[in-house]
Amino acid sequence: MDVLVLIDKLDDLVHNAKPMPLTDTVRVDKEEIYDLLDQMRATIPEEIKQARWIVKERQEMLAEAKREAERIVKEARERQAQLIAEEEVTKQAERAAEDIIDDARAREREIRLGAEDYADEILNTLEVNLSKFTAAVQRGRTRLQGKDDERELSPR
16 A cells, blocks of 8 residues: 555544543544554555665666767767768769759750740641641632532523
8 A cells, every 4th residue: 555545544543533622632543553554664665665666767767868878979970970071972973963954954955945946847837738728628618609609590
């Protein structure tokens, strides 16, 4: 049982004890008090053991956390040294990447302009052909209108 619960029981026992007339003293059952004290004596060592175990575990956790922090700092320093050593290589790679990107943009522009010229050429050819087709259609309609005019003039 928890020591605090036992202390509360002892407090209740004294608080609810019968007062002695004309004094500040109270009457308590001696057996009940001894029983609570025995329970407290039995409980306190166990709680002290638990508290000591908790303190020990906490110290071990702190030591482990310290070792882990030192390991992380060491790894970070090693990584920092590696990154510094790789910095020049990275800069060269970035310059090369920028050159590749610039070349790709120039090539893309050439291809796009070529595609636009090709599309313009195709559209121009289509426009010329459509003009020819439109003229042919117009001539055909004109001929048909001429025949319609002849039909209207000829007797039926």
